[in-house]
Amino acid sequence: MPPPGRITFPPRSADEFPKGTLMKLYSGPVSLFSRKVEIALHEKGLPFEQILVPFTQTNGYSPKNPDVLAINPKGQVPVLVDGDLSLYDSTVILEYLEDAYPEPALYPKTPAERARSRLFDVFGDEIMLAPLRFLMHRTEPKPDDLTGWEAKELKAREAEPVLAGHFAELDRALQGKDYLCGAFSAADIAVFMAVFWSRRLGGPSLRGYDALAAWYARLSARPAFAKVVSEILAADAELSAPVEEAFRE
Numbered sequence: 001m002p003p004p005g006r007i008t009f010p011p012r013s014a015d016e017f018p019k020g021t022l023m024k025l026y027s028g029p030v031s032l033f034s035r036k037v038e039i040a041l042h043e044k045g046l047p048f049e050q051i052l053v054p055f056t057q058t059n060g061y062s063p064k065n066p067d068v069l070a071i072n073p074k075g076q077v078p079v080l081v082d083g084d085l086s087l088y089d090s091t092v093i094l095e096y097l098e099d100a101y102p103e104p105a106l107y108p109k110t111p112a113e114r115a116r117s118r119l120f121d122v123f124g125d126e127i128m129l130a131p132l133r134f135l136m137h138r139t140e141p142k143p144d145d146l147t148g149w150e151a152k153e154l155k156a157r158e159a160e161p162v163l164a165g166h167f168a169e170l171d172r173a174l175q176g177k178d179y180l181c182g183a184f185s186a187a188d189i190a191v192f193m194a195v196f197w198s199r200r201l202g203g204p205s206l207r208g209y210d211a212l213a214a215w216y217a218r219l220s221a222r223p224a225f226a227k228v229v230s231e232i233l234a235a236d237a238e239l240s241a242p243v244e245e246a247f248r249e
């Protein structure tokens with residue numbers, strides 16, 4: 001086992017896991033929540049079998065994978081199968097991974113710090129997701145009749161300053177810090193995904209948010225993040241419409 005906090009990438013060999021005990025992750029090629037779990041698995045050095053469910057920008061997650069439907073009443077990915085345990089919801093999965101495979105730790109040690117880390121998870125997954133949803137049409141093919149598209153763009157333009165406000169809050173939280181909750185933690189994974197998704201969808205620039213930009217670069221350089229980001233960008237090149245202001249400077 002590596003010492004706590006150490007990056008264990010590339011993952012431990014699948015041979016270390018007896019036949020049939022390798023975890024399975026049902027994931028989506030451009031699923032924010034599935035990719036969040038993949039980063040956690042890579043950070044923990046845990047090998048897994050990745051099962052990418054069908055997804056297109058025109059039909060979404062259809063047809064649904066039958067295993068996902070059987071395990072998750074919401075029919076959503078990510079779904080993790082570890083032995084006889086089947087789980088859904090990225091946050092539940094991250095907390096299980098921490099309990100079952102504690103090293104390297106992805107949550108702080110004290111109850112207060114652990115709770116703060118979980119609040120950042122909510123901030124990324126729910127608070128930032130609310131305005132982000134208004135940008136999601138941008139990876140879909142533009143229809144011939146642009147009326148509906150233009151209406152969505154009006155909403156997106158209203159959501160962008162909300163996201164910029166969240167960037168400002170994060171920038172304040174990161175003043176003088178390398179990570180959101182002391183050492184690197186699950187908080188950084190969840191919030192990174194929301195910031196990355198915002199940039200991927202042509203959301204606000206990081207200019208002027210120096211602490212946030214430095215944190216974003218610091219995480220992007222971690223092998224686990226770099227691997228997952230490159231997989232998402234490769235999936236976008238195949239599946240998604242190009243977004244005009246993606247990753248704007």
Ligand SMILES: N[C@@H](CCC(=O)N[C@@H](CS)C(=O)NCC(=O)O)C(=O)O
Binds near residue numbers: 061078091
């Ligand atoms: N709160 C859930 C959200 C999962 C979620 O929204 N998954 C999306 C992909 S990112 C999905 O499967 N959508 C298909 C659907 O809702 O039918 C989590 O954290 O796992």
